[in-house]
Amino acid sequence: MDRPAEQIRADLGALADKPHVAATLASLGQPGSAARIPTPAAVIDLDAFERNLARMAARAKAAGLALRPHSKSHKTVAIARRQVAAGAVGVCCAKLAEAEAMAAGGVASILITSPAAGPLWAMRAAAVASAVPDFRIVLDHADAAAELGAAAQGPIQVLIDVDPGMGRTGVRDADQALEVFRAIAAQPKLKLIGVQCYGGSWQHMEGANARAAAVADGMARLKAVIAALREAGAVIEVVTGGGTGTFEADAAQGVLTEVQPGSYAFMDREYRDALKDDPDGAFEQSLAIAATVITTNQPTWVTVDAGLKAFSTDGPLPVPLTPKFAGVAYRYFGDEHGRLMRPEGQPVERGERVDFVPPHVDPTLDRYDLIHLVRGDVLVDIVRVEARGASQ
Amino acid sequence: MDRPAEQIRADLGALADKPHVAATLASLGQPGSAARIPTPAAVIDLDAFERNLARMAARAKAAGLALRPHSKSHKTVAIARRQVAAGAVGVCCAKLAEAEAMAAGGVASILITSPAAGPLWAMRAAAVASAVPDFRIVLDHADAAAELGAAAQGPIQVLIDVDPGMGRTGVRDADQALEVFRAIAAQPKLKLIGVQCYGGSWQHMEGANARAAAVADGMARLKAVIAALREAGAVIEVVTGGGTGTFEADAAQGVLTEVQPGSYAFMDREYRDALKDDPDGAFEQSLAIAATVITTNQPTWVTVDAGLKAFSTDGPLPVPLTPKFAGVAYRYFGDEHGRLMRPEGQPVERGERVDFVPPHVDPTLDRYDLIHLVRGDVLVDIVRVEARGASQ
Structure with a gap:
């Protein structure tokens, strides 16, 4: 971890008291904690x-x-x-x-x-x-x-x-x-x-x-x-x-x-699509929007907990970043959900985590109060998006 | 006003200390205060x-x-x-x-x-x-x-x-x-x-x-x-x-x-378009997204301060609610701005306020920390959108 948990907690102010944030703070620094962040969430690979x-x-x-x-x-x-x-x-x-x-x-x-x-x-x-x-x-x-x-x-x-x-x-x-x-x-x-x-x-x-x-x-x-x-x-x-x-x-x-x-x-996906093979595009996808599979009752797709409120929708569609779901089609399924096709030949479980490349980074991050910073499989920091919504 | 200014301020917590919110709180209850809300802003006609x-x-x-x-x-x-x-x-x-x-x-x-x-x-x-x-x-x-x-x-x-x-x-x-x-x-x-x-x-x-x-x-x-x-x-x-x-x-x-x-x-615009003439559509547009004209240097359009971060973009385009701009076309002009055509024969000034019908209410309100409640031309209350971003 880059700074003490107590300082992280103090900097979050009232947000630290939200139940899912409090639970996440308790897992800071633990092996595998990056996979247990409540979703939808903005996650940066440090x-x-x-x-x-x-x-x-x-x-x-x-x-x-x-x-x-x-x-x-x-x-x-x-x-x-x-x-x-x-x-x-x-x-x-x-x-x-x-x-x-x-x-x-x-x-x-x-x-x-x-x-x-x-x-x-x-x-x-x-x-x-x-x-x-x-x-x-x-x-x-x-x-x-x-x-x-x-x-x-x-x-x-x-x-x-x-x-x-x-x-x-x-x-x-x-x-x-x-x-x-x-x-x-x-x-x-x-x-x-x-x-x-x-x-x-x-x-x-x-x-x-x-x-x-x-x-x-x-x-x-x-x-x-x-x-x-x-x-x-x-x-x-x-x-x-x-x-x-x-x-x-x-x-x-x-x-x-x-x-x-x-x-x-x-x-983001816009830049990845437009700048591919350019020197201008020689940057890595460090930001993911993390989601969780919440329903598996359908034979050909599953439902994840990230929809119109989890992404900006002015660009192309989100695409999965998690290797298991590479190339699998996502589409919006209302305000709070997304439809993700099942990857061929691989079962998908309720509760499974799926990361996405956001369509357009600026209006996407502007939907999140927090950014989760991870190194490998460890959640090492949580920071406030202080100017979220600050378009005035 | 429906409740005392001190209670409104206390309920806003740390948000009350933001400079534009503090200034807005100071104008609560004053004649004409509804027109001076810093924009982009969510405004409800009570x-x-x-x-x-x-x-x-x-x-x-x-x-x-x-x-x-x-x-x-x-x-x-x-x-x-x-x-x-x-x-x-x-x-x-x-x-x-x-x-x-x-x-x-x-x-x-x-x-x-x-x-x-x-x-x-x-x-x-x-x-x-x-x-x-x-x-x-x-x-x-x-x-x-x-x-x-x-x-x-x-x-x-x-x-x-x-x-x-x-x-x-x-x-x-x-x-x-x-x-x-x-x-x-x-x-x-x-x-x-x-x-x-x-x-x-x-x-x-x-x-x-x-x-x-x-x-x-x-x-x-x-x-x-x-x-x-x-x-x-x-x-x-x-x-x-x-x-x-x-x-x-x-x-x-x-x-x-x-x-x-x-x-x-x-x-919102989606419901107004789909339910017009239906009993299901017999509701009034009570929510507006307020914007301000910030640039008037172009001959055929002006630029307002509300763009991709001010609206949901999954539905149709926002349309002006302010009568002077009725029927005038808006389009997104990047993350923070919108392009609004000049209404025929009417000059538009820097600083002029324009209200819009949001495209889709749920993902639009989910972008705002505050809702401004107005009665006539008076700002009577400001409330926190406590569950904004709460899709986890």
Whole structure:
């Protein structure tokens, strides 16, 4: 075990009192305990996870890129800490509430990657900025700069978010960028340090060449915006963006100074399908969703206890990771159950454990309060997903 | 407000300390506070919700059926209490962890509607049975009866789960039912009180006639199993099943003694699409997922802060509930965002609030830690979704 059971229990707070969690805590460190985790459960194979962290850190170092993993994938302070210990400069957070949770957990360098709006956002952003030693936030509108400048308690580092062409967030062109730049420059407490350009839709494109073409297109747009900002007097030190799927192309383009991958630490079916045979896909499946067979009354399939509430359902279907069930078809069987075909010639028992590759890691982990960390067949730690549901 | 702010705050526990929750608590009871809830958020219109509860209670009473709403839809003790106060006999829970949360909240009559298996289930079921004045659980295998009988601390009421023909859980036929009955009879602490037969796949069939035909088919199977059990000496007092979509057909068949609807209290897009013009669909949309416009840089659409993590994605797409955006298309824009087309001829501002009809209520509410209760434009209460994620 990596830390004392008493500390694990204390960090879980009220969750430690739930009957199934209390029972699981009692088995910590025991041989075979990994197989007895109450399901459905998020389970990380620490050996594979650590190899993934080391591999991405080495790739970033070799490419001369700062590594700032995205905590929207895991929402977990303990994971963020391990990423920083393995060479990351800090984390990205998708939303304010996620950053508030990371800040409460002591993460010292945080970039918020989404613009925000509404009655409370600037006050909350200013408060979390004061609590984090190295805080950064993106803006994509002049009004947002005015709101944040008015709420700021001290200096706040900001970046201009640049739309990579997908139209989700960010300024569309140099004119909009210059407008935001002037609004930032008018706020004494805001300090522009760079730009962000993240192509979310590029990450899962199948084929390294297709992803490289999309990146090249987006980076050409970004370079034009950066040139216009510099001409207007902006100092652009940080150029942040990129994800697990576009690392090779981002490194080759040489525009980014910092990358924001998230899924590389865990992997999922979407990435496995899209990146197979790519250097970008050279990460191990460290995350499993564990399930249990609860009904064996049917001749051709069994029912497991993991359904629509156990997985994200925006991607492909979950696939079994447990070797006995390799290649066996799963489908959703309502909110709380899944249907798993019987593997040929092998009996399946009530109570049998089956692990699955999740379809899409980020919205899947966002369904779990806890992540179970295992080494071999031993459950060595249980950590809280502090920012679960923190999309506000 | 229905209860004092201090009590609301105390019941939220550690959640009350999150910055956006603390700010929201400070606005409780103020005019216009409903419009300032940080988003994405689950929001219930109490007036519509209370009319839904009263309407289903009246239908059940008129049909002579006990009403046992399913807490898998809401996972929230405060909602369960309101359902019981409005005439329900207790609640259904899908899983043990859900029942443990309802029991901890003081719900006095609980039926667990899924069979369970694995190393801890019988111990946990026996523990929760001891804590709940009127506890009931379904079984669908002889081994489960033996396991529960061995773990039982006192008498436990059990029901035999009968497969309605979808093959998810339950005994397939009279022979399997008799096997489970004999295993129950061999356990002195287990008391058979009835059977369960729930056709989950029937609930969203479009057209009352299609649903009635499916119910008739399933009830014919169920009647044969009940007859065989009674012939073998079983006392079958409770026949439980049915959902929001099949109430009329269930009442007409006259086999059930108790119904288990869940979605009627909230409604969602799946039910609205399938049950329109039916008596089964005569419930109001009381639940909204509230979102905020965070980017307005594009000419034809805006970006809201609710994406794949804010909704269930197994059903149809969310649709706007806010009148200004009626009929306007939403699509997912990644984990944390949605793309909403601009309504014709009406400007949309950064920070504007947009409410949505969720696609499928159960897996959507299971993403939220809190439900905001509003009356008119006033936020009157915030309740914890205690059993959120409790699928173990």
